[in-house]
Amino acid sequence: MDHLDDAFIMDHELIEDLIKFYNNGDILSPKEKAELENVVNKNCLESSTIISNEGEYFMSSINRNTEYISVKDLITGMILAMDIVSTYGSEIILKGSVLNDHSIDVLQKLNYEEVLVYKSETEDEIEAYINSYVDCGYEVDKNKIKKLIQEVGTGNPLNVEYVEEVTGSIAQQANTNLPLEILEKSISKDDYLYTHSLNVALLASLLGKWVGLDDRSISLLAKTGVLHDIGKSKLDKDLLDKPGPLTTKEFNTVKKHSEHGYEILKNIPDLEREVLLGVLMHHEKNDGSGYPMGINGAKISAFGKIVAIADVYSAMVANRPYAKKDCPFVILDYLENECAEQFDLTYLRPFLYNIASSYIGNTVVLNNGEHAKIILVSSTEFISRPMVRTEDSFVNLAKQSSLKIVEVLPMLDS
Numbered sequence: 449m450d451h452l453d454d455a456f457i458m459d460h461e462l463i464e465d466l467i468k469f470y471n472n473g474d475i476l477s478p479k480e481k482a483e484l485e486n487v488v489n490k491n492c493l494e495s496s497t498i499i500s501n502e503g504e505y506f507m508s509s510i511n512r513n514t515e516y517i518s519v520k521d522l523i524t525g526m527i528l529a530m531d532i533v534s535t536y537g538s539e540i541i542l543k544g545s546v547l548n549d550h551s552i553d554v555l556q557k558l559n560y561e562e563v564l565v566y567k568s569e570t571e572d573e574i575e576a577y578i579n580s581y582v583d584c585g586y587e588v589d590k591n592k593i594k595k596l597i598q599e600v601g602t603g604n605p606l607n608v609e610y611v612e613e614v615t616g617s618i619a620q621q622a623n624t625n626l627p628l629e630i631l632e633k634s635i636s637k638d639d640y641l642y643t644h645s646l647n648v649a650l651l652a653s654l655l656g657k658w659v660g661l662d663d664r665s666i667s668l669l670a671k672t673g674v675l676h677d678i679g680k681s682k683l684d685k686d687l688l689d690k691p692g693p694l695t696t697k698e699f700n701t702v703k704k705h706s707e708h709g710y711e712i713l714k715n716i717p718d719l720e721r722e723v724l725l726g727v728l729m730h731h732e733k734n735d736g737s738g739y740p741m742g743i744n745g746a747k748i749s750a751f752g753k754i755v756a757i758a759d760v761y762s763a764m765v766a767n768r769p770y771a772k773k774d775c776p777f778v779i780l781d782y783l784e785n786e787c788a789e790q791f792d793l794t795y796l797r798p799f800l801y802n803i804a805s806s807y808i809g810n811t812v813v814l815n816n817g818e819h820a821k822i823i824l825v826s827s828t829e830f831i832s833r834p835m836v837r838t839e840d841s842f843v844n845l846a847k848q849s850s851l852k853i854v855e856v857l858p859m860l861d862s
């Protein structure tokens with residue numbers, strides 16, 4: 449038994465390995481089994497404590513449907529939507545774990561008949577769904593945005609019909625849980641302004657949903673995203689596409705686009721005030737460091753604040769004329785640690801949490817070259833530094849400041 453005790457004393461031993469020893473107990477004598485159960489129970493409790501002490505980690509269940517499925521029908525890659533608890537009350541497999549052969553084996557040995565998993569869209573179905581919007585709907589919406597921005601640029605009136613059509617399509621995407629995957633697949637240097645406007649609309653309506661706004665507001669956020677940079681239609685295309693840093697004079701010209709947008713939209717009959725203010729204020733900052741008015745805090749409209757967050761994320765996650773795209777967790781870290789004063793935390797934190805949680809189950813590359821799977825995301829602090837599982841241990845990146853995520857691998861390659 450000594451070698452087992454030694455193994456269990458290791459703090460970072462995987463919980464699943466603990467239960468594996470437990471389930472091999474039937475080869476032991478009753479005395480040995482009792483001894484082993486004590487050790488396993490003690491260490492499961494310690495392991496659970498280690499995790500719960502890390503700071504209220506939990507799996508995002510927001511926007512994700514669940515279903516009970518027979519244990520015999522489980523397949524690798526399904527994500528558990530419930531905690532599996534031992535007879536001692538200790539957590540053995542945590543909600544949010546991506547099932548593998550071993551954990552399925554453990555569930556069978558524990559005599560579970562059914563477990564709750566996140567619902568049942570297969571990777572093929574998800575892929576097909578994403579592709580259907582990327583291949584058809586996304587392109588159609590992007591081209592409508594392109595046309596309406598170009599028309600305004602040549603002095604024609606805003607094509608309100610297109611605005612409404614695109615807005616409806618985008619607001620629908622906010623209900624599918626998939627816009628984030630769509631964004632990653634749609635990133636392209638071509639037509640940056642139009643792609644960016646569509647992506648901001650998708651992200652802003654999604655953030656509206658995450659903070660519990662009603663359907664009307666989500667739809668208006670989509671519209672604000674579509675129109676937020678409409679003022680750029682008045683700027684020289686060479687300036688917008690300049691592949692390098694802008695001079696101060698050039699930057700001051702670009703900064704005028706929020707006011708241009710307001711001017712273009714202010715006389716449109718029935719255009720909602722929330723949309724108009726959102727367009728005008730999407731570069732204002734919570735600490736007063738933004739433009740065009742330099743207003744702060746409560747003076748900035750909610751739509752201005754939401755679109756501002758979507759705007760920065762969309763810009764950084766895409767290849768743009770002056771820079772290459774960043775890794776999502778690099779952006780989340782930047783927003784969480786360097787921009788916390790610039791954005792309203794009421795919107796920033798749900799945004800960070802939901803974006804980070806969308807990568808649970810993805811394989812990532814750490815800056816030491818190691819591959820790891822994202823297991824848990826903190827809802828309280830260090831959202832951008834989740835708990836990951838490497839080949840042989842759990843690593844809480846919030847506590848390992850020298851380690852960071854530098855690349856997220858696509859789910860299908862994970």
Ligand SMILES: [Fe+2]
Binds near residue numbers: 705730731
């Ligand atoms: Fe802008």
